[in-house]
Amino acid sequence: AQRVTQPEKLLSVFKGAPVELKCNYSYSGSPELFWYVQYSRQRLQLLLRHISRESIKGFTADLNKGETSFHLKKPFAQEEDSAMYYCALSGNTDKLIFGTGTRLQVFP
Amino acid sequence: DTGVSQDPRHKITKRGQNVTFRCDPISEHNRLYWYRQTLGQGPEFLTYFQNEAQLEKSRLLSDRFSAERPKGSFSTLEIQRTEQGDSAMYLCASSLSDLGYTFGSGTRLTVV
Numbered sequence: 001a002q003r004v005t006q007p008e009k010l011l012s013v014f015k016g017a018p019v020e021l022k023c024n025y026s027y028s029g030s031p032e033l034f035w036y037v038q039y040s041r042q043r044l045q046l047l048l049r050h051i052s053r054e055s056i057k058g059f060t061a062d063l064n065k066g067e068t069s070f071h072l073k074k075p076f077a078q079e080e081d082s083a084m085y086y087c088a089l090s091g092n093t094d095k096l097i098f099g100t101g102t103r104l105q106v107f108p
Numbered sequence: 109d110t111g112v113s114q115d116p117r118h119k120i121t122k123r124g125q126n127v128t129f130r131c132d133p134i135s136e137h138n139r140l141y142w143y144r145q146t147l148g149q150g151p152e153f154l155t156y157f158q159n160e161a162q163l164e165k166s167r168l169l170s171d172r173f174s175a176e177r178p179k180g181s182f183s184t185l186e187i188q189r190t191e192q193g194d195s196a197m198y199l200c201a202s203s204l205s206d207l208g209y210t211f212g213s214g215t216r217l218t219v220v
Contacts, residue, residue: 009148043213
């Protein structure tokens, strides 16, 4: 079965602390993995995708096929990073399967 | 307008009524998707179109739900005989091939 698991509903850190939002997936094949972000009162938007291997707003994510994980990391959190983060995968069709999301709170 | 537009933003309806939502994708995007999101959950796939062809439908899309995309431009999602369990945020997204989705702001449906 195709599934995305985000074990933490809420992650709270202080500004400047490192952040890691966990994402594990289940898929029998080679999926494409994404992180989407939703800031307060804004629409859901793409943060990054594993095939791009980019760093967006200081965030990176590495696909670990052995551990079936795609954790999102940032070395120094900023207050403006506070948002809802969703991990998602797509397989051999175009649809996305989302996790339940993790709310990141960054305190000053 | 360079974004995905959804109308209405909010809809309150009585149980048993029919509702219709509209989505206007980014004009050059050939793919259009509908998702549903309930409180505490991530978006769940409902259906998607490539141009005017509906290519996939989720089992979540019961026979009370129908979606269309005439002429491959805007899309409508209709729910007939609404139930309280249909209360959710309905999200539309569009994309050009596999370049990633652009989401709309959603239509929040409340069935009373």
